[in-house]
Amino acid sequence: MDATTPQPDILPESHNPPNYGPVFSPPPSPPTANQPQAESPKRTIPPWVVIICVIGFLIAGSTFFATSRRQQVVLPPSPTPTVTPTPTPIHPYSAIASQSAFMELDTAIASLSGAINAFNVQNPALVPPVLDLPLGFSD
Amino acid sequence: MRVRVSPLALTYLAGGFPHPDLIGMRDPEVLFRQRRKDTFGTTPLESTITLLDPSFPSMYDHSMRRLPIYCFVLLVLLSLAGFIYASSTQAYQDYLYQFDVYRQKYSDFQVAKNSYDKFKTLESQTTALEKTKIMLAQRDQVLRAYLLLLNEELGENQGLNPTTKQTYQTLLNNEVKFLDSHSQLIPAVGSINDAQTVSTQLESHYIILQTSMRQIIIGLSLGNLAILSAKYDTLLQNAKAIILTQGSIFPQDKLNTINRWVLQITDKRSLYQQKINQISSANTQLQINDLQELTRRFDSMTSQVGEAKQYLLEGTSYLGELANALRYQD
Numbered sequence: 489m490d491a492t493t494p495q496p497d498i499l500p501e502s503h504n505p506p507n508y509g510p511v512f513s514p515p516p517s518p519p520t521a522n523q524p525q526a527e528s529p530k531r532t533i534p535p536w537v538v539i540i541c542v543i544g545f546l547i548a549g550s551t552f553f554a555t556s557r558r559q560q561v562v563l564p565p566s567p568t569p570t571v572t573p574t575p576t577p578i579h580p581y582s583a584i585a586s587q588s589a590f591m592e593l594d595t596a597i598a599s600l601s602g603a604i605n606a607f608n609v610q611n612p613a614l615v616p617p618v619l620d621l622p623l624g625f626s627d
Numbered sequence: 628m629r630v631r632v633s634p635l636a637l638t639y640l641a642g643g644f645p646h647p648d649l650i651g652m653r654d655p656e657v658l659f660r661q662r663r664k665d666t667f668g669t670t671p672l673e674s675t676i677t678l679l680d681p682s683f684p685s686m687y688d689h690s691m692r693r694l695p696i697y698c699f700v701l702l703v704l705l706s707l708a709g710f711i712y713a714s715s716t717q718a719y720q721d722y723l724y725q726f727d728v729y730r731q732k733y734s735d736f737q738v739a740k741n742s743y744d745k746f747k748t749l750e751s752q753t754t755a756l757e758k759t760k761i762m763l764a765q766r767d768q769v770l771r772a773y774l775l776l777l778n779e780e781l782g783e784n785q786g787l788n789p790t791t792k793q794t795y796q797t798l799l800n801n802e803v804k805f806l807d808s809h810s811q812l813i814p815a816v817g818s819i820n821d822a823q824t825v826s827t828q829l830e831s832h833y834i835i836l837q838t839s840m841r842q843i844i845i846g847l848s849l850g851n852l853a854i855l856s857a858k859y860d861t862l863l864q865n866a867k868a869i870i871l872t873q874g875s876i877f878p879q880d881k882l883n884t885i886n887r888w889v890l891q892i893t894d895k896r897s898l899y900q901q902k903i904n905q906i907s908s909a910n911t912q913l914q915i916n917d918l919q920e921l922t923r924r925f926d927s928m929t930s931q932v933g934e935a936k937q938y939l940l941e942g943t944s945y946l947g948e949l950a951n952a953l954r955y956q957d
Contacts, residue, residue: 596862600943617770620733623759625819
């Protein structure tokens with residue numbers, strides 16, 4: 489073939505060689521770096537699954553941290569109140585206290601205090617009536 | 628006609644079981660029971676009571692026989708007491724009822740008046756006149772019921788001195804007379820103009836009526852306070868008497884404190900009295916021609932009554948402290 493004559497890269501269909509029977513091709517050579525990799529069927533994970541997983545991890549993590557922190561907080565033992573009896577001051581009664589005149593006075597004071605408290609400055613039953621007096625007929 | 632029975636007499640009559648020895652000879656049945664009890668013994672309860680009071684068996688038998696009579700007398704007296712007690716309460720109920728009726732009549736009057744003002748027909752005029760007359764009569768009735776309530780309250784108030792009470796009752800009587808004479812004019816009303824004239828008579832007198840009412844209300848409050856202050860004075864006197872006769876049992880420094888406290892209690896009483904005097908003076912001089920001003924003065928006096936009550940309350944509280952100081956030796 490002449491070097492100057494351009495040769496088409498692909499032969500026309502009419503120039504295909506005739507089929508003479510089965511052809512045994514050599515086994516495929518291992519892929520090289522420059523050679524583009526053949527497209528293989530791979531399983532892709534949907535993004536919503538990823539998001540759910542991340543959120544789940546976050547929730548689980550936060551729960552774990554919270555639980556561990558709570559367990560770590562050690563409350564100091566509450567101080568147990570110790571009952572110490574307060575000494576009651578002893579006031580001796582006077583000789584007057586047992587006398588009937590004093591006891592009557594004491595009772596009467598309590599009674600008067602109650603009566604004054606019960607005294608109502610504005611007796612609601614005695615609120616004077618408020619009446620609309622002018623008849624208001626138009627002339 | 629109302630009968631007044633003092634509570635003391637009521638209690639005495641209701642609870643006074645006569646002693647058999649005071650009545651005289653015992654009847655044969657009582658003697659028979661007594662002999663039977665002597666023979667067969669008494670019940671445990673009767674034995675116990677007999678130990679406490681040897682005259683119990685005879686008194687018990689006698690009282691049991693007359694128990695129905697006592698019950699009857701007690702019921703009669705209690706019903707009388709209830710009647711007496713209910714005089715002001717009854718007057719208040721009557722006043723409330725009259726006021727309710729007045730509200731209804733006033734509402735009817737307004738409907739009839741609006742109808743007349745709108746249509747100016749003879750029929751609406753007649754209806755309006757009729758409703759106006761009914762309302763005017765009921766208005767007088769309400770005021771009269773209120774004055775009667777005040778009169779009952781005055782009658783029951785034990786703190787007012789007789790002169791003041793008499794003055795207030797005269798005021799009330801004058802107002803009731805005015806209302807009576809005013810009520811007599813209403814049946815003669817023959818036109819809307821007449822109705823307005825009759826209504827104006829009450830309107831011109833209304834401020835005087837309201838002044839009298841408010842004076843009496845303040846007077847009643849002063850009367851109630853006077854009862855409390857009289858008790859206060861009695862207690863203070865009793866405390867002073869105890870201190871005077873037996874104050875020497877206390878150490879001198881405590882006695883000095885007690886005497887100082889007594890002075891402070893007396894001071895509270897003086898402050899109370901000053902306030903009462905102010906209120907009394909203002910109440911006597913209550914003559915105003917403006918209803919709003921009257922209301923303002925009335926509120927002011929009511930407030931002063933509250934202050935007087937406060938002085939009395941503080942003094943009583945001091946009295947309690949004084950009694951507590953007297954109770955203990957140191």
